[in-house]
Amino acid sequence: MNLLYCLRRASQFHGACTASHGAEGPITWDALTDRVRRAATFLRALGIQKGDRLGVWMLNSHEYLELYYATAMAGIVIVPLNTRWHIDDVARTLADCGAVALVIDDHFLPAAARLPQVPRLIIAGRRTGPPGMVAYAYADTAASFEEPLEDDVVGLFYTSGTTGGPKGVMLTHRNVWSNSLHTFAAERVDQPIWLHAAPMFHLADQAAVSLVPNAGGSHVFLPSFEPEAFMSAVQEYHVTDTALVPTMLSLLLNHPAFSAFDLSSLTSVRYGASPMPLPVLRDAMAKMPSARFQQHYGMTETSPTISVLAFEDHAGPAVGSVGRPALGVEVRIVDDRDIDVPVGGTGEIVVRGANVMKGYWNRPEITATVLRDGWMHTGDIGQFDSRGFLYIRDREKDMIKPGGENVYSPEVESVLLTHPAVLEAVVIGIPDPRWGEAIRGVVVRRPGIAVDERELIDWCRARLTHYKCPTSIVFVETLPKGGTGKVQKNVLREQCGHS
Amino acid sequence: MNLLYCLRRASQFHGACTASHGAEGPITWDALTDRVRRAATFLRALGIQKGDRLGVWMLNSHEYLELYYATAMAGIVIVPLNTRWHIDDVARTLADCGAVALVIDDHFLPAAARLPQVPRLIIAGRRTGPPGMVAYAYADTAASFEEPLEDDVVGLFYTSGTTGGPKGVMLTHRNVWSNSLHTFAAERVDQPIWLHAAPMFHLADQAAVSLVPNAGGSHVFLPSFEPEAFMSAVQEYHVTDTALVPTMLSLLLNHPAFSAFDLSSLTSVRYGASPMPLPVLRDAMAKMPSARFQQHYGMTETSPTISVLAFEDHAGPAVGSVGRPALGVEVRIVDDRDIDVPVGGTGEIVVRGANVMKGYWNRPEITATVLRDGWMHTGDIGQFDSRGFLYIRDREKDMIKPGGENVYSPEVESVLLTHPAVLEAVVIGIPDPRWGEAIRGVVVRRPGIAVDERELIDWCRARLTHYKCPTSIVFVETLPKGGTGKVQKNVLREQCGHS
Numbered sequence: 001m002n003l004l005y006c007l008r009r010a011s012q013f014h015g016a017c018t019a020s021h022g023a024e025g026p027i028t029w030d031a032l033t034d035r036v037r038r039a040a041t042f043l044r045a046l047g048i049q050k051g052d053r054l055g056v057w058m059l060n061s062h063e064y065l066e067l068y069y070a071t072a073m074a075g076i077v078i079v080p081l082n083t084r085w086h087i088d089d090v091a092r093t094l095a096d097c098g099a100v101a102l103v104i105d106d107h108f109l110p111a112a113a114r115l116p117q118v119p120r121l122i123i124a125g126r127r128t129g130p131p132g133m134v135a136y137a138y139a140d141t142a143a144s145f146e147e148p149l150e151d152d153v154v155g156l157f158y159t160s161g162t163t164g165g166p167k168g169v170m171l172t173h174r175n176v177w178s179n180s181l182h183t184f185a186a187e188r189v190d191q192p193i194w195l196h197a198a199p200m201f202h203l204a205d206q207a208a209v210s211l212v213p214n215a216g217g218s219h220v221f222l223p224s225f226e227p228e229a230f231m232s233a234v235q236e237y238h239v240t241d242t243a244l245v246p247t248m249l250s251l252l253l254n255h256p257a258f259s260a261f262d263l264s265s266l267t268s269v270r271y272g273a274s275p276m277p278l279p280v281l282r283d284a285m286a287k288m289p290s291a292r293f294q295q296h297y298g299m300t301e302t303s304p305t306i307s308v309l310a311f312e313d314h315a316g317p318a319v320g321s322v323g324r325p326a327l328g329v330e331v332r333i334v335d336d337r338d339i340d341v342p343v344g345g346t347g348e349i350v351v352r353g354a355n356v357m358k359g360y361w362n363r364p365e366i367t368a369t370v371l372r373d374g375w376m377h378t379g380d381i382g383q384f385d386s387r388g389f390l391y392i393r394d395r396e397k398d399m400i401k402p403g404g405e406n407v408y409s410p411e412v413e414s415v416l417l418t419h420p421a422v423l424e425a426v427v428i429g430i431p432d433p434r435w436g437e438a439i440r441g442v443v444v445r446r447p448g449i450a451v452d453e454r455e456l457i458d459w460c461r462a463r464l465t466h467y468k469c470p471t472s473i474v475f476v477e478t479l480p481k482g483g484t485g486k487v488q489k490n491v492l493r494e495q496c497g498h499s
Numbered sequence: 500m501n502l503l504y505c506l507r508r509a510s511q512f513h514g515a516c517t518a519s520h521g522a523e524g525p526i527t528w529d530a531l532t533d534r535v536r537r538a539a540t541f542l543r544a545l546g547i548q549k550g551d552r553l554g555v556w557m558l559n560s561h562e563y564l565e566l567y568y569a570t571a572m573a574g575i576v577i578v579p580l581n582t583r584w585h586i587d588d589v590a591r592t593l594a595d596c597g598a599v600a601l602v603i604d605d606h607f608l609p610a611a612a613r614l615p616q617v618p619r620l621i622i623a624g625r626r627t628g629p630p631g632m633v634a635y636a637y638a639d640t641a642a643s644f645e646e647p648l649e650d651d652v653v654g655l656f657y658t659s660g661t662t663g664g665p666k667g668v669m670l671t672h673r674n675v676w677s678n679s680l681h682t683f684a685a686e687r688v689d690q691p692i693w694l695h696a697a698p699m700f701h702l703a704d705q706a707a708v709s710l711v712p713n714a715g716g717s718h719v720f721l722p723s724f725e726p727e728a729f730m731s732a733v734q735e736y737h738v739t740d741t742a743l744v745p746t747m748l749s750l751l752l753n754h755p756a757f758s759a760f761d762l763s764s765l766t767s768v769r770y771g772a773s774p775m776p777l778p779v780l781r782d783a784m785a786k787m788p789s790a791r792f793q794q795h796y797g798m799t800e801t802s803p804t805i806s807v808l809a810f811e812d813h814a815g816p817a818v819g820s821v822g823r824p825a826l827g828v829e830v831r832i833v834d835d836r837d838i839d840v841p842v843g844g845t846g847e848i849v850v851r852g853a854n855v856m857k858g859y860w861n862r863p864e865i866t867a868t869v870l871r872d873g874w875m876h877t878g879d880i881g882q883f884d885s886r887g888f889l890y891i892r893d894r895e896k897d898m899i900k901p902g903g904e905n906v907y908s909p910e911v912e913s914v915l916l917t918h919p920a921v922l923e924a925v926v927i928g929i930p931d932p933r934w935g936e937a938i939r940g941v942v943v944r945r946p947g948i949a950v951d952e953r954e955l956i957d958w959c960r961a962r963l964t965h966y967k968c969p970t971s972i973v974f975v976e977t978l979p980k981g982g983t984g985k986v987q988k989n990v991l992r993e994q995c996g997h998s
Contacts, residue, residue: 001853005829013823013887181827185683214826324512327713328680330504354500388512 002148002173003072003210006180007033010213014191020219021237022062023125029213032066037142039070045139046120048100050075053156055094055102057081057112059223060196060205063124063136067103068200068209071155072173073145078155079168080201083224084405086465087111089166093158094118097168097361103136107223150174156361157203159300159406168361169300178354179303180210182328186308187294192217192241192268195233197225197248203304204243204273204296204404217241227251231261238265243296245404246276246436253283264290272296272304273404274436278320285314297322297392301376303355306331307390321389329353331390333382338372346393349382350375398489400429401437405467412470415463416441421451424479426487427470430496441470442492444479501647501672502571502709505679506532509712513690519718520736521561522624528712531565536641538569544638545619547599549574552655554593554601556580556611558722559695559704562623562635566602567699567708570654571672572644577654578667579700582723583981586610588665593617596655596667596860602635606722649673655860656702658799667860668799677853678802679709681827685807686793691716691740691767694732696724696747702803703742703772703795716740726751730760737764742795745775746980749923752782763789771795771803772985776916776923777819784813796821796891800875802854805830806889819913820888828852830889832881837871845892848881849874880907899928901936906967914962915940915969920950923978925986926969929995940969941991943978 007029010019015030027035048054054076058064071078079097081090094102094115101120104112109130112121124136148154154176156168194212196219198205212219220237222229225248233239244252249271252258269284269291276295285293292311298304309323325331332340333347341347356376359367370377381393398409409427416425424444432438441460445451453473460469480491506528509518514529526534547553553575557563570577578596580589593601593614600619603611608629611620623635647653653675655667693711695718697704711718719736721728724747732738743751748770751757768783768790775794784792791810797803808822824830831839832846840846855875858866869876880892892907899906908926915924923943931937940959944950952972959968979990 001827008829009824009826012883016885181680181684184826185680185687188684188687325508327508327683328500330507384511386515 001177002150002152003069003154003176004148005177006210006213007036007069010216014216017191017216018218019213020062020065021221024062026218027062032069034142035138036066036069036073038138038140039066039136040074040145041139041141041143042137043070043076044074044143046101046122046134048074048076051077052101053077053079053097053099055079055081055090055097055099055118056201057083057090057102057108058105058124058200059083059107060200060221061105061125061223062219062221063105064200065196065209065219065221067124068155068206072148075145075148075152077153080155080157080206082158082201082405082465083108083199084465084467087114089465091116093166093168096166097156148173150177151358153358157201157206157300167363167366170358170361171300171303172358175303175355175357176207176210178328179207179305180214182326182353182355183207183211183296183305183308184214185327186305186310187268187292189215189217189241189268191215193220193237193239193265194218195220195222195230195237195239195242197222197230197233198243198245198273198404199224202273202404203298203300204245204270207304208241208243225251227255228257231255231257231263234263234266235261240265241268241270242266243270243272245273246271246280247274247403247434249276249284250280250434250436253280253287258287263288266291268292268294270294270296272298274401277431277433277436280433281314281319295323297390299378301357301370301378302329302351302353303357305329305355306349306351306378309389313389318385318387318389321385321391323390324388325390329355331384332375333384338375343384343386346381346383349378349380349390349392351378352376400427400439402429402432402435402439402467402471404436407439407468412439412441412460412464412468415460416443416456416470418463419451419456419459421446421449422456423447424487426479426489426492428489428492428496430472430493432471438472439468439470440496441473442479443473443475444477445475500676501649501651502568502653502675503647504676505709505712506535506568509715513715516690516715517717518712519561519564520720523561525717526561531568533641534637535565535568535572537637537639538565538635539573539644540638540640540642541636542569542575543573543642545600545621545633547573547575550576551600552576552578552596552598554578554580554589554596554598554617555700556582556589556601556607557604557623557699558582558606559699559720560604560624560722561718561720562604563699564695564708564718564720566623567654567705571647574644574647574651576652579654579656579705581657581700581981582607582698586613590615592657592665592667595665647672649676650857652857656700656705656799666862666865669857669860670799670802671857674802674854674856675706675709677827678706678804679713681825681852681854682706682710682795682804682807683713684826685804685809686767686791688714688716688740688767690714692719692736692738692764693717694719694721694729694736694738694741696721696729696732697742697744697772698723701772702797702799703744703769706803707740707742724750726754727756730754730756730762733765734761739764740767740769741765742769742771744772744985745770745779748775748783749779752779752786757786762787765790767791767793769793769795771797777913778916780813780818794822796889798877800856800869800877801828801850801852802856804828804854805848805850805877808888812888817884817886817888820884820890822889823887824889828854830883831874832883837874842883842885845880845882848877848879848889848891850877851875899926899936899938901928901931901934901938901966906938911938911940911959911963911967911969914959915942915955917962918950918955918958920945920948921955922946923986925978925988925991927988927991927995929971929992931970937971938967938969939995940972941978942972942974943976944974 019029019032105125295309429437518528604624794808928936
């Protein structure tokens with residue numbers, strides 16, 4: 001099974017139905033399949049070989065969708081890039097995976113022009129590219145391609161992950177296919193009209209690339225999330241399904257025009273990627289009574305779904321959990337020697353299943369550490385109740401998730417610590433109604449040097465991708481430390497009202 | 500993923516819930532898991548090694564269920580034997596697979612005593628076996644076993660199959676697991692109380708061995724199908740789910756005590772294994788309004804589900820089809836050179852998916868023929884409509900060709916079955932000096948309604964193209980049926996001198 005099976009299935013059973021609403025209007029599954037074949041042929045004609053990596057730095061669009069299918073068909077490894085990244089992150093990632101080319105859209109054209117070196121730039125979204133760039137196109141006739149193998153890597157999805165810097169998560173055809181099947185078993189989907197509102201580089205939304213054709217539905221796109229455009233698209237296209245991160249939901253509910261739109265077609269809303277504040281969830285359920293909310297807990301390394309909190313369980317006591325492991329995903333809670341803790345005990349969440357990644361690109365040591373004995377070590381601390389509901393207690397590996405992004409605290413701390421006025425610094429996540437979590441810096445000043453909150457935030461902004469920067473700084477005399485001198489972040493979090 | 504994952508999942512999330520209602524009363528998933536471990540240890544202590552074949556010739560029972568799980572745990576290949584088989588078939592099958600032992604129950608004790616040679620007999624169902632037989636038992640303490648691999652063979656399921664004599668279908672852990680996931684995607688099941696009414700050696704019922712623990716349900720057993728015992732069990736255990744073959748359903752509906760039982764707990768009834776006459780289905784839907792009927796079309800070689808006709812589609816025009824391919828199963832219709840026929844065309848049904856068998860035991864040539872290019876060639880003739888519903892036109896070798904025309908038996912049979920005096924009917928081809936083959940109807944009359952040959956032939960002539968009409972009708976008291984309730988047309992053909 002592979003991603004192309006999904007496309008063939010849609011074409012076989014829903015060939016004349018609408019597959020996607022791109023900028024040029026609706027297109028059927030038969031026509032999309034034809035385009036994908038010719039786009040795959042075009043990419044190969046550019047000299048991009050089977051197994052080569054192709055970066056994609058684009059906002060959500062129909063062309064992005066085509067690229068997912070076309071690279072899969074041509075055996076090219078897609079590398080979807082975070083749209084919020086600083087240009088240095090993009091350059092580093094392209095170098096890390098040895099990308100032979102980068103596809104951009106109009107939005108990223110100015111930034112891409114400043115990239116130090118890329119073998120080749122392909123521009124999608126306009127008919128002709130600037131000098132030196134190739135315009136994304138379709139070959140006149142389609143070549144034939146060999147069927148990908150299940151264990152072939154379909155894409156590299158970069159994540160800050162559980163340890164170290166950004167790493168490319170190698171997901172295979174079987175990984176993404178299995179995730180699709182596991183989530184289908186959790187909730188059947190029938191001819192959804194899916195709105196790509198969360199970014200398509202992120203697995204939470206990328207899952208729809210297989211889910212929608214499997215269920216004979218159609219794709220609708222928002223270039224990037226904006227509440228009014230979201231509501232307008234739902235109303236215009238009678239959108240039935242989408243995936244949102246908690247921040248987006250919060251922005252939506254608090255938007256002044258919320259009640260001006262008819263969102264009643266939206267019958268299924270998946271959310272995840274960061275903790276959902278309960279007040280936001282309750283507000284959403286009250287204001288959007290037609291929508292079945294479903295929480296998906298997961299991570300890039302698991303393609304992404306680990307557990308699902310079904311809509312039915314939102315009314316009961318399990319609403320504070322991340323649900324039960326999806327059928328096909330095995331979850332254990334273990335101590336630091338990888339021994340199971342008794343039910344009700346707290347420990348690291350480890351995961352096994354056909355959805356677990358092949359490994360990190362060119363990082364055999366970290367892969368071996370994280371995939372010990374065939375179990376993906378998530379770095380999250382969890383607990384099962386006696387009915388099999390999973391509760392997340394902490395993130396072992398020191399991650400903060402503002403708006404669903406993974407921010408690895410040490411990266412931010414190291415920037416703060418380079419400021420001449422900073423003696424000690426840590427960052428923690430604090431509850432935030434808009435972003436789910438916000439980043440707070442806790443800083444001990446160097447005696448005799450003045451610095452204020454604004455200056456430190458600006459210091460970070462000049463050196464980090466925007467979403468990684470603290471939004472608040474508090475100054476303290478000392479940091480609470482344990483016996484080994486390690487800063488007790490849990491103490492700081494409690495002081496900020498976040499456990 | 501493997502069969503043991505299902506057992507662990509049930510124990511993890513439903514450990515204290517009832518797993519099974521055996522002769523000794525209810526048992527929880529935790530207790531069952533413990534027993535399975537000790538039964539696996541017992542089997543290995545008898546000297547049965549990993550990879551050895553173990554025959555099971557038993558009526559449905561809790562011990563049968565334990566044997567499925569325990570052999571999987573111990574890495575022993577289970578060989579479930581048809582309960583309707585003649586002793587010669589059993590002997591031939593045990594020799595074919597080189598079984599090291601055979602587990603029987605009280606029912607098969609007399610027959611087993613006449614078996615020419617079996618390395619070892621194990622008797623389940625009574626505390627002590629006769630001299631020379633080992634009683635099925637549990638070791639005092641459980642050994643630990645290595646986790647089976649996905650491609651390990653979990654069982655050999657003998658079938659007459661599409662070509663040649665009986666062959667052992669090698670199904671792997673991944674095969675049966677995938678089937679479970681595919682059917683779950685078709686219809687979610689939650690804590691079913693499953694009645695094993697169809698024989699447990701057959702894949703139609705065996706599928707529940709993984710489905711029930713996956714969904715946290717429980718098992719109830721009928722030793723063999725008998726309408727009154729079935730209805731009594733449904734009422735006593737509040738049975739929610741079962742799988743039936745059409746003949747069983749027909750026997751049930753026509754039973755004089757039908758209305759004396761409360762069957763309203765039965766919310767899901769899967770049927771398959773042979774064509775369901777529409778009048779029987781309509782009668783069932785009318786008389787059992789609480790039940791969602793689901794048709795599964797499949798075969799042993801596909802673990803077994805290929806397509807599913809959802810309950811919702813029973814009300815529409817697709818009711819005469821076998822539904823749509825299950826998610827995860829790819830189906831094509833091809834001509835005799837394996838080239839796809841256009842949509843709407845008729846050809847052989849070929850199937851690909853993780854549910855397709857590893858091959859036939861010790862039959863590499865037939866395996867290579869049937870699994871050409873990775874596609875399982877079913878030998879069934881089918882046709883897709885434009886919405887992806889699959890229609891079975893006939894078993895390839897059953898096709899009748901009067902005067903060189905292709906006649907698909909079900910088309911003729913369905914017309915015969917609409918006659919008020921006809922209870923059961925099949926058509927076969929018989930040798931004919933003028934046309935090569937002529938069509939003969941074999942009919943069981945409904946009690947109390949008179950009809951003769953002339954009337955039935957005229958009935959068909961009024962409704963079918965002339966060459967499709969039977970030229971002769973014979974009336975019989977019963978139709979010969981195999982263990983699954985499927986009419987044995989080959990027996991009828993032999994009686995007519997046509998093989």
